[in-house]
Amino acid sequence: MTVPDVLVIGAGPAGLAAARAARRRGASVTLLDSSDELGGQYWRHLPPQRPSEREAVLHHGWSAFTALREWLERSAGVTIIRQAYVWAIETREGRPGAVFVVVGEVDGEDRPQLVFEPGALILATGAYDRTLPFPGWDLPGVFTAGAAQALAKGERVAIGRRVVVAGAGPFLLPVAASLAATGSTVLGVYEANRTASLIAGWLPRPWQLLRAARKGGELAGYVRGHLRHRIPYRVGKAVIRADGTDRVETVTIASVDAAWSPLAGTEQTIAVDAVCVGHGFTPRLELAIAAGCALSDDDFVWVDERQQTSIPLVFAAGEVTGIGGVDLALAEGEIAGHLAAGGSIQDAALAPALAHRRTYRSFASRIENAHGVAGGWSEWLTPDTVVCRCEEVTYGVLCDAASATGGASLRSLKLSSRAGLGICQGRVCGRTIEDLIAKRAPGLAGGPGHSDAPVSSAADRVRTDRRPIAVPIRLGELAAEPTPLSSPSLSDRLRERHP
Ligand SMILES: Cc1cc2nc3c(=O)[nH]c(=O)nc-3n(C[C@H](O)[C@H](O)[C@H](O)COP(=O)(O)OP(=O)(O)OC[C@H]3O[C@@H](n4cnc5c(N)ncnc54)[C@H](O)[C@@H]3O)c2cc1C
Structure with a gap:
């Protein structure tokens, strides 16, 4: 059987573990992350201008991380691209299609535009804090x-x-x-x-x-x-x-x-x-939604026991599939990487990761049962509490817009109040607004003249995470011809950035 080449998006614990497992299984692997450094939200780095021998301070598992990073950096067959912003994904006939990436500093000039067409794709894009x-x-x-x-x-x-x-x-x-x-x-x-x-x-x-x-x-x-x-x-x-x-x-x-x-x-x-x-945290879903992956009832990327999403050969691992912490992310990443590279869930090599996943999934459900968000929080809001910070939309304005529009449609609520339409594109307020609609907060959907039927943010099948362009890019970049992956100028530029 031929081993597909594997593209991993996200170099946090899940993506790093996925990349190593896929490479160990013989796949040629490309690992992309928008950050300057590998490690995701869990393993962070001091600025290059202020290095310290004691970078491990405040971290857990730092030596495991540096070993993993070194392994990947030294492996022929693994290409790591930092400052790589994945801005769109297509799926073709129910399989991974083109993945569009722009590489360079956010404010950088002349950023190369890359297009990958991987055999298998792993989404390890993590979560935002809530x-x-x-x-x-x-x-x-x-x-x-x-x-x-x-x-x-x-x-x-x-x-x-x-x-x-x-x-x-x-x-x-x-x-x-x-x-x-x-x-x-x-x-x-x-x-x-x-x-x-x-x-x-x-x-x-x-x-x-x-x-x-x-x-x-x-x-x-x-x-x-x-x-x-x-x-x-x-x-x-x-x-x-x-x-x-x-x-x-x-x-x-x-x-x-x-x-x-x-x-x-x-x-x-x-x-x-x-x-x-x-x-708690809320998953970074934009790429998964763009790829057409189904979501679970609790709004994470749905995966089967192989960590495969509803799209064949598109896998997902880590906090994008459920909040469970670093150990669960590592185990899921390893399983996703192994299977994306053509391995089987029966392979003996995978047994420890499967056992870890069982353990830490049960740990994650304890966290949710013990510390989940309960609905009464909307009672501490006042009409002038800002709900959407970018557009300065208050709870009162949201309620008025909901009353005026019938309250059930996220799209009309966004357009009439501008909540979620600012620079963060709903990354900070989106889940809050969806929850406020869904729970029929007083004045939102349950006011006089409104139907008593349950209202959910899915009433118009719109979600704040549906962003066809996942990260900001310039119009010129959108129009630019992609740089061929084999181009020597691209290798030089990537080496310049990370010798
Ligand atoms: C701000 C923050 C701080 C946290 N700190 C801690 C902590 O100190 N201790 C703890 O136990 N847990 C912490 N967590 C929880 C933590 O996220 C997880 O336990 C763990 O990091 C999850 O690993 P992951 O690989 O799933 O995701 P992450 O570590 O979040 O990695 C996801 C990676 O995907 C990349 N990515 C996402 N979208 C794109 C894109 N479009 N293009 C390119 N790259 C992309 C991101 O840059 C990121 O590096 C934190 C979470 C957040 C949000």
Whole structure:
């Protein structure tokens, strides 16, 4: 059987593992990532102007990462292209078609345009971090949890001196640890879910957790760090507003019920100079949707046990298929790479990855059960809370637009309010707007004169992730002839960038 050449999009943990597995199986592999460096969101790098011998600080599994990176960089048969922005994908007759890429700095001139027609394609595009809006979340000094972590890991910069960390999910723990390590005083970590839901999510079949012992060790490290830095961990509490003149000066924290509805009379105001809020992650779906891949009920890329999507020879791995952390991403990547290169799921070499996937999928479902987002958060919005930051669309404007248009259509809501049409193209607010429509928040779809039928963002089959052009490119680049992959000038340019 001939081994197909494999194109991997995304060089985070999933994409790196996929590229290695595909190469080990004999495929010729091309690995693309828009970043300057490999490693994705998990393994970040200090700027080249400020190198450090201790780059591994704040990271887990750094030596495994550097070994993987070196293996790929040294392998004949693996081409790595950094600063490679995949902006469109076609599928042909239910198989991977052309993949369009522009290479170079975002603001760079004369960026080569490449077109790949791979035998098999692996999507490992990861996720964005998600922050639910609240009054004042657009003030300077309010950070997403992912941004705070990226600044700590990638710049060694603390976001403030007195910081509150809030939201939902275990990711708040490494973020608080990184903040403390970079010099912030973390005044508390506030998890919106209550004890009952944490117990219901984490405690069933505790012996299964033993298999994820590495995670247990990581968790124990955070607990030790929290104790050492005296960081309180409070549950059933949420940041419901931030106030300040030119930047955040105080946050209001309230107890919330199991549905995350704030409980009146429990508000507490804390003086801060920064706050960092995260409510989990949302997958980067634009390329998968462009390729025609089906989505699962919970809006991730649907994959079968081979990590193959609904399109033959298009595979997906990592957080684009479900939020499960680095270990699950590595296992899924390995399975996807092996099978994309023509391997079989029965191959003995794949057994450890399959076992890891089982373990960490069960870990991921615990995370979702214990720390999932509940619907009551919309009750802490006020009519003047900004929902779409790029276009400065408030919750009140969104409600009015929904009332005027009938509320069920995402397309009409976007066009009438401009929510999701700004520079981020809904990457920050899209899921929020979809949720607000879907849950029939008061004034959105359930107001007088509106049908009582369930309303969902799928009413007009439009999603904020449907972006035919996945990343910004210039009109000139769109019109340019592609640079042949065999062109010596292309090899020279790529070598210049990464000798
Ligand atoms: C901001 C942020 C910070 C995080 N920090 C941590 C952390 O410190 N600890 C932790 O446990 N988890 C963290 N996570 C969760 C983390 O993403 C996962 O655990 C892990 O990195 C998932 O691996 P992945 O390979 O699926 O995706 P990622 O690591 O996200 O890798 C996806 C890669 O795809 C590339 N990509 C996407 N679209 C394109 C395109 N169109 N063209 C070219 N390249 C593209 C991206 O540049 C990225 O490098 C973070 C997540 C985010 C969003």
